[in-house]
Amino acid sequence: HVAVNILPMGLVVFMVIGFIVLGWATPSESASFGALGVVILAVAFGVFTKAAFITSLMGTVRTAGMVFFILMNSTVFSQLLALSGAGAGLVNWTTGFDVAPLVILAAMFLVLLMLGMFMDPVSMMLITVPVFYPVAQALGFDLILFSLIVLIALEMSATTPPFGLLLFIMLGIVKESNLFEVAGAAAPFLVCDLILVILLVAFPMLALYLPGLM
Incomplete structure (x- = not known):
């Protein structure tokens, strides 16, 4: 069955x-x-059924409308960064710090985790990537590896207590549980993701071996 x-x-x-x-x-x-x-x-x-089809269709329209609105605004945001010179200024400002590139990478990772408490992953990606991408490139990080780390951070951010989106989804599914129980159950997965990020940074070929064969 x-x-x-x-x-x-x-x-x-x-x-x-x-x-x-x-x-x-x-x-x-x-x-x-x-x-x-x-x-x-x-x-x-x-x-x-007809009702199920209409409900699914309306949900698709709402989601697509939200994504298109975010894409439109993120495009405007990216163009403003490029045309105003703010993007280049941010890169120069960030790379001017006398710290190791890994420290700046860790700071960007933490920013993504904190934003995940209040924003959905799609919005975060479209807003932060135009800012973080040139910084990572200027610091000499492989962009495939950096993109993978960003995706892991986005996934982790949706499970980060106390306002991670997936935590509230699980609360809606398991109604007899509370936020502390759900967050505790999610903690081991967050630790595993963090270990994965550390391994990727320490051994980049874990992420770059297969793309390198293409």
Whole structure:
């Protein structure tokens, strides 16, 4: 009975991630295949109704509208940084400190963790990356490695107490729990992510070996 419920969703996951890994589709196309797979499963399990379809459609419109609004404003923000010279000034100011580049990298990592208490990951990425990216480049960090560290920080920030978004999602799912219990359960995963970041910084080839083969 458990397999009957799990295997179909595993197929959807394969349609999204597997198609990308195997080179059968681009990320955007894989997302479309995933949505198609969910619709097929909903029809197969008899839960595809007009009300469910309209609710899903409205949720998609709201999410897409939010993302487009953030993209529009982040583009304006990036252009302002470039045209005003603020981006170059920030790079010069940051690299002027007599500290090791790893200290500045750690500071950027902490900023992302703190912002995650109040912002969603998409907003954080679109606002901070235009600022952090040229700084990381000027400090000599490999940009693939830096991008991976930023993604891990974004994932961790959504689980960071006391206002991490995923903590409140889990509170809504496990209604008999409280914030302290959920945060305590999330702590080991945060520690594992932190260890992963340390390993990536200490041994960059863990992240760069496969891209280096391309």
